[in-house]
Amino acid sequence: MKQKKWMTGLGVIVLATSLAACGDTADDPSMEMSEEQSMDHSAMDHSGSGEVPEGLMEASDPTYPVGSTAMMTADHMPGMEGVEATIVGAYDTTVYAVSYTPTTGGNPVENHKWVIHEELENPGDAPLAEDEKVVLTADHMDGMNGAEATIDTAIDATVYMVDYTTEDGEEVTNHKWVTESELEAMK
Template identity: 40%
Template sequence: MKNGKYPPALTVAKDPVYPIDSRVVIRANHVPGMEGAKAVVNAVYETTAYKVSYIPTTSSEEVKNYKWVIHEDIEGANSEAFDVGEEIILNVKYKNGMDRAKAKIESVVQTNVYMVSYIDSRNGEKVKNYKWLIESELLPLKEN
């Protein structure tokens, strides 16, 4: 999500690998211009992250293996994690057509999720508070 807002009622991670203000390198390609970009950690939370496939409310073309929707983004979520294969309703506006879309859980990861700000490697655009990356999608930035 570009220029996202901080989410309400999430549990702040107690001992994350990358604390707030850490400088990292993104090794994920959720959106063009992200992979290899230098970033700063804005927030880190403990939650369950889901890879989902969904049909946008604005189209009939399925989006497969979208990374990441967090537990708090799912309608009717309680304290129990959802299982692979479960059908859910998304309660997010990360992309046009996601809010209220029906989705299927493809994978489940209990992890820390990171909100980061970075510079798009294609066009130099500042992306603030991008949601979400998981620890395995980040590397420490080694500055000379």
């Protein structure tokens, strides 16, 4: 485990050094990126079909009902933090951050947010323990479906499917998933 953390830290340092070499962004806050934003999300399917996994239960009394709007504070994808989202689905489940190596090859994906319990192959009872191995059935990113993953965190929460427009104008529909803690009431 220490070696994994050491390698992750080294990777972050190398990435930060590489980005710094591309130009001075210290005076331009719009160019700053969080560690999670620096991960390659180019293979992520920002929009979805709107289909939900079998067995997923709609939330009976969500904080943000279907059709309402909320401000997103999530930053696990570029362009989503600080934009208005329209709620298209609200569900009660266990949500996981997971790490996995895509079935299509490429670099491992660390701490991917979010995969829900119903997007795991034969998961058993929720919640699963940290460091437990699972097989993903989600297809949010290329190479995710069928990949073996490790549970990084597990949270029982209401999760939302949302529509939004990114800061650069990309329209995203049926995005899966945003947790309730990543939304704020509109002011």
